[in-house]
Amino acid sequence: MIEDRITQITIEGFKNLYNHDINPGIIQIGKTNPEFRGDFTVVVFPLLRFSKKSPQITAEELGNYLLSNLTELESFEVIKGFLNLLIKDKYWIDFFMTGVNDIEFGIQKIKDTTPVIVEYSSPNTNKPLHLGHIRNNLLGYSIAEILKANGKNAIKINLINDRGIHICKSMLAWMKWGGGETPVSADMKGDHLVGKYYVLFDQKLKEEITGLVEKGYSKEDASNQAPLMKEAQELLQKWENDDNEVRKIWHLMNGWALEGFDRTYKRLGVDFNKFDYESDLYLLGKKLINEGLNKGVFFKKDDGSVWVDLTGDGLDEKLLLRGDGTSVYITQDIGTAETRYNDHKPAKMIYIVGNEQIYHFDVLKKILKKLGRVWYEIIFHLSYGMVELPQGRMKSREGTVVDADDMMDEMFLTAKKTTEELGKIENFTSGELEELYAIIGLGALKYYILKVDPKKNMLFNPEESIDFNGNTGPFILYTYARIRSIFRKAGQEPEDFLKILDLNKISLLESEKEIIKIIYQYPQVVKNAGESLSPALIANYCYELSKSFNHYYQDTPIFKRVDGDTANFRLILSWFTGRIIKHSAGLLGIQVPERM
RNA sequence: GGUCCCGUAGCUCAGUUGGAUAGAGCAACAGCCUUCUAAGCUGUGGGUCGCGCGUUCGAGUCGCGCCGGGAUCACCA
Numbered sequence: 001m002i003e004d005r006i007t008q009i010t011i012e013g014f015k016n017l018y019n020h021d022i023n024p025g026i027i028q029i030g031k032t033n034p035e036f037r038g039d040f041t042v043v044v045f046p047l048l049r050f051s052k053k054s055p056q057i058t059a060e061e062l063g064n065y066l067l068s069n070l071t072e073l074e075s076f077e078v079i080k081g082f083l084n085l086l087i088k089d090k091y092w093i094d095f096f097m098t099g100v101n102d103i104e105f106g107i108q109k110i111k112d113t114t115p116v117i118v119e120y121s122s123p124n125t126n127k128p129l130h131l132g133h134i135r136n137n138l139l140g141y142s143i144a145e146i147l148k149a150n151g152k153n154a155i156k157i158n159l160i161n162d163r164g165i166h167i168c169k170s171m172l173a174w175m176k177w178g179g180g181e182t183p184v185s186a187d188m189k190g191d192h193l194v195g196k197y198y199v200l201f202d203q204k205l206k207e208e209i210t211g212l213v214e215k216g217y218s219k220e221d222a223s224n225q226a227p228l229m230k231e232a233q234e235l236l237q238k239w240e241n242d243d244n245e246v247r248k249i250w251h252l253m254n255g256w257a258l259e260g261f262d263r264t265y266k267r268l269g270v271d272f273n274k275f276d277y278e279s280d281l282y283l284l285g286k287k288l289i290n291e292g293l294n295k296g297v298f299f300k301k302d303d304g305s306v307w308v309d310l311t312g313d314g315l316d317e318k319l320l321l322r323g324d325g326t327s328v329y330i331t332q333d334i335g336t337a338e339t340r341y342n343d344h345k346p347a348k349m350i351y352i353v354g355n356e357q358i359y360h361f362d363v364l365k366k367i368l369k370k371l372g373r374v375w376y377e378i379i380f381h382l383s384y385g386m387v388e389l390p391q392g393r394m395k396s397r398e399g400t401v402v403d404a405d406d407m408m409d410e411m412f413l414t415a416k417k418t419t420e421e422l423g424k425i426e427n428f429t430s431g432e433l434e435e436l437y438a439i440i441g442l443g444a445l446k447y448y449i450l451k452v453d454p455k456k457n458m459l460f461n462p463e464e465s466i467d468f469n470g471n472t473g474p475f476i477l478y479t480y481a482r483i484r485s486i487f488r489k490a491g492q493e494p495e496d497f498l499k500i501l502d503l504n505k506i507s508l509l510e511s512e513k514e515i516i517k518i519i520y521q522y523p524q525v526v527k528n529a530g531e532s533l534s535p536a537l538i539a540n541y542c543y544e545l546s547k548s549f550n551h552y553y554q555d556t557p558i559f560k561r562v563d564g565d566t567a568n569f570r571l572i573l574s575w576f577t578g579r580i581i582k583h584s585a586g587l588l589g590i591q592v593p594e595r596m
Numbered sequence: 597g598g599u600c601c602c603g604u605a606g607c608u609c610a611g612u613u614g615g616a617u618a619g620a621g622c623a624a625c626a627g628c629c630u631u632c633u634a635a636g637c638u639g640u641g642g643g644u645c646g647c648g649c650g651u652u653c654g655a656g657u658c659g660c661g662c663c664g665g666g667a668u669c670a671c672c673a
Contacts, residue, residue, distance in 0.1 A: 025613090033616060043615055045653060055653090081653085082616060124673070166673065233671095305671060314599075315669080322671045329673050358600060359668050385601080386667080393666090422635065440635090452609065456602070457666070464607095468635055470621040471609080478635050489632050528612075540610060543620085554628095554637045561631070596635075 003029050013065035020050040038084030045081045055081035089508045092516050100576045106522045108151035115344045116152045118144045120352035122159040125257035126170040127195035129404035132387050140352040141270040142535040145587045150530035158272040162254050163279045168235040170194050173201035190256025202397050282327045284335030297370040313366050348378050355383035385457035411441030443590045447473030450588050451539035479546040480592040483578035490559050494575035501568045511552040518545050542584040549577050
């Protein structure tokens with residue numbers, strides 16, 4: 001990195017010019033603002049206390065020192081307290097040549113085999129996935145890919161929340177009113193069928209509660225004593241007691257839900273290294289609760305329920321086990337964390353879970369700490385923001401959710417409609433078109449979601465379809481397709497041009513240097529994205545690069561009407577750009593088309 | 597009420613560890629296909645970075661206090 005050289009020689013310069021040893025930390029090197037001439041800018045203000053001279057003079061003196069000691073430096077210019085450095089084209093051309101020959105450009109070559117666990121998706125098996133889950137899945141998948149590009153051993157785990165009172169509700173409704181309906185008989189995806197009964201349960205329960213309230217019960221009593229609620233709770237106890245009949249139905253309905261999820265995952269293009277099932281792990285949590293009781297860090301109330309007192313940590317008392325002995329959510333999370341730690345000894349356990357559960361993870365870590373699990377510190381909750389609709393957040397039970405499968409259908413149709421309107425379907429087979437629509441539709445959706453900073457809430461308006469122009473996924477795909485098209489027209493593959501590439505006579509256009517400089521940043525962007533676990537950085541970068549290329553392409557002939565060496569260079573520059581677009585899109589889980 | 601997150605153009609979002617006159621896209625308007633894909637490119641208009649005080653040579657960025665919005669504090673997950 002040339003920045004490191006600038007830093008190093010600046011330190012040297014301060015020693016020679018002013019006889020001061022300065023700390024590399026205070027040397028600020030940034031990109032030069034586009035309105036000025038230069039590639040990098042050294043901000044001299046923080047250095048004045050060492051030079052004891054005015055900003056102008058200090059910058060001049062440092063500039064001259066750099067000019068005679070940094071061979072890559074072409075010239076410099078001082079404006080106010082800013083020392084703008086212009087780097088020689090040769091440096092950029094050399095970088096270009098090295099990068100283009102590095103087939104793994106941008107990714108970390110030093111591999112770290114210590115596992116980093118990324119838990120994401122983690123659906124409940126009582127209802128289908130919605131747009132919020134899509135955000136979760138895309139973030140999880142992308143973050144794992146970004147970590148891999150940073151040389152980490154990312155392990156993707158999906159924890160299936162397949163037990164609990166919510167599952168029992170769907171089961172109960174199906175047992176009572178299902179009439180033996182199956183996904184086949186109903187011609188419905190399994191997860192949607194199970195979800196249908198979850199909603200039905202809720203409706204019937206509400207009716208019961210209303211009835212009870214009319215009879216004079218308080219709202220709270222009515223909710224607690226509604227027969228359906230009691231039945232669901234009994235079902236949960238039977239389940240925990242391994243009741244054969246209950247387990248059979250549970251197995252059946254979970255199977256439907258999981259089969260449905262599987263199809264959604266495949267279509268969305270996400271995958272996992274491992275599936276954990278809450279039903280397998282929740283008992284471990286109970287064991288740890290006992291350990292805590294024995295150690296005296298938890299306590300039991302008269303009704304038999306188990307609690308932990310976190311008031312000393314600024315939180316509240318938290319329930320760990322119900323009075324009837326059944327587990328709650330956090331019970332199994334304690335067991336799961338312990339198992340994962342023991343099984344993998346990971347450097348980090350990243351949980352991709354919505355920001356509504358910040359408190360939950362706070363509690364989890366504090367509990368593990370109380371149990372003496374010092375590794376609680378490796379738990380990192382990536383709390384992403386909600387996807388909101390114009391009328392507020394999505395609510396499954398109120399039917400204000402955007403279903404994941406519907407969403408993908410819609411994106412596919414929009415892609416189809418747009419492509420047809422633009423008249424770009426000639427020379428495609430119908431199979432190729434299907435594939436193209438899927439790539440474009442999903443690309444638009446994924447980019448739309450991932451370009452937003454994960455921790456921020458985001459708005460989705462179903463009335464306005466996701467855009468295909470401007471700062472969008474299709475824009476990026478289009479740029480890639482354009483580049484591929486160039487090679488079809490040029491008649492040879494990039495490697496053929498690379499073989500005969502001669503850069504000796506090339507002088508860079510501003511727009512070419514601009515693209516090379518953006519490519520130059522790529523490894524650092526990948527690194528930043530890995531450190532901050534933010535696919536948004538990759539998305540914004542990919543857009544920036546695409547935009548820059550489109551600008552270039554608009555008024556620069558790539559291989560027509562230019563001499564051979566220039567054409568070779570421009571072709572290879574286009575190829576390199578395309579490679580970075582494809583790679584960065586890949587980190588987002590976005591595929592690119594050969595044509596569109 | 598306690599804790600946490602957010603507030604940047606009409607809308608959706610960027611804005612590196614504090615640096616130069618705060619950027620994109622959409623929407624609006626005006627242009628550009630006889631040359632490699634116009635899902636593109638160029639231009640115009642649009643801002644009290646919620647408000648105030650402070651730290652600093654310098655604050656959208658850091659600190660404190662307000663205002664507004666959201667999340668959470670369940671024998672829900």
